[in-house]
Amino acid sequence: MKIKLKHIIFLIMIASFAAIFYGLSLDEDHPDAQKYVGGGTVGLFLVAMPLFLWKESQGKNMKDYMLTKENIKKMQEKERKKTKNQ
Structure with a gap:
């Protein structure tokens, strides 16, 4: 049985929420x-969140998300095209 990373992250998240609610009860x-x-908070923010962010950012080019002059021009051109069509 192959357990995927998303299932592990989900289990860590559920365990963290359970620990928080148990501690509050x-x-x-x-x-x-x-x-x-405290343990639930650490599990949620220092284990589950970084794992999720690492999993979701794999294979993505960070240059596409940077605000460079080229990307700003592309965004402005898209806005102009949208307003002309409406």
Whole structure:
């Protein structure tokens, strides 16, 4: 059985949310409540999010997303074409 990265990311996300909600459901005086909330937050923002961003950015050229003079001109030309057709 082949487990894909998106399934692993989804499981980490669900586990992180579960830990956060479990920590919030405990009494404030419980010694482990803050540990669950903190662990869930770390899992969500320092594990799941970077994995997701890395997975989604594979194979994409970063030059296409930079604001260079060429890209700004291309965007302005697209706007002009849209306004003329409307």
